[in-house]
Amino acid sequence: MKAKQPKMRWVADVLDLANQKLGRRHTAIGPSHFMHEDLDEEWVELIWEHSVLPYIAEQFFGEEDRLSEFDLDMLRREATSTDEGGEQDDDNRYEQDTGDA
16 A cells, blocks of 8 residues: 555554554454555545444444444544654655655
8 A cells, every 4th residue: 555555554554543442353454445446535434434333333232332432533633643752644654654755
């Protein structure tokens, strides 16, 4: 995804954060949901709503109050607002990774 869709790399950070919140390695959300050549923001939202969230709801059957932790916009803000020692927005962070420097 880095070479073809650098601005969409935030999706990997969101998946990492969501999997941390799931807290169960054997039920982790895999990247295959998002492995599409034409992945864009709209596709991510549709995939999240119609594939990922129903899966998470299954994992938390009886604990529906936990589902609010998996709001895509909230996860994206949380995952991309900080990086190991400082704050950067996701566009600047990933443009640096594409490395024309």
